[in-house]
Amino acid sequence: MQHEIGSRERIVAAARHLFATQGFHQTPMSELAVAAGVSVGQIYRLFTGKNAVIQAIVTEDTAAKMTELQAMNASVKSGEFSIEEGFVALAQRALSKGDEALSFEIMAEAHRNADVADTIADLCRDFRQMIRELACVANPDLSDNDLEGAEELILAFMFGLGHRTLSRPQLSEGETARLTGRMILAAVRAL
Numbered sequence: 407m408q409h410e411i412g413s414r415e416r417i418v419a420a421a422r423h424l425f426a427t428q429g430f431h432q433t434p435m436s437e438l439a440v441a442a443g444v445s446v447g448q449i450y451r452l453f454t455g456k457n458a459v460i461q462a463i464v465t466e467d468t469a470a471k472m473t474e475l476q477a478m479n480a481s482v483k484s485g486e487f488s489i490e491e492g493f494v495a496l497a498q499r500a501l502s503k504g505d506e507a508l509s510f511e512i513m514a515e516a517h518r519n520a521d522v523a524d525t526i527a528d529l530c531r532d533f534r535q536m537i538r539e540l541a542c543v544a545n546p547d548l549s550d551n552d553l554e555g556a557e558e559l560i561l562a563f564m565f566g567l568g569h570r571t572l573s574r575p576q577l578s579e580g581e582t583a584r585l586t587g588r589m590i591l592a593a594v595r596a597l
Contacts, residue, residue: 413444414452418459421460422463426508429511430515435456460522468529475496478496479492490591493587494588495583496564497567497584534557540560541557544591544594544595556594563589567586
């Protein structure tokens, strides 16, 4: 069992690199096996196919992000962070991903593959709840409809910030996060 855990981690790590540099469909399972130091059969014993590898990457990344988001929400609720500092921290997290190519590859696959899209949608539900809690702190008078709008707005910011390097940004990550946090807060309070 311990060997399989190590193999699984190596496969996911190799897939991250190969999918980001070559693309999902351009990476054969044989190349993934060589990069991970396992056999193709081992990959299929641990994953049903490349879609399952992508789903594992998405699940791992989401678990890490949720842990950070929960800690940030707790800091806002306890008063350690102001709500603006919470939104700035949220923006900073989106800006510091560093895996845009892989993210684009996964998003493209989600548009082609319902299983990958469903995995992302399921995981976004948890993000929505955390975002909803922040929006309620920023503006406790929001209706359910306004809260859904706030969720959409904040998620759009997060997706956009995570892919900003292609736009050749002129502001630093820190300045972008600070301005974004202020803008999100202003938008949520204006609802």
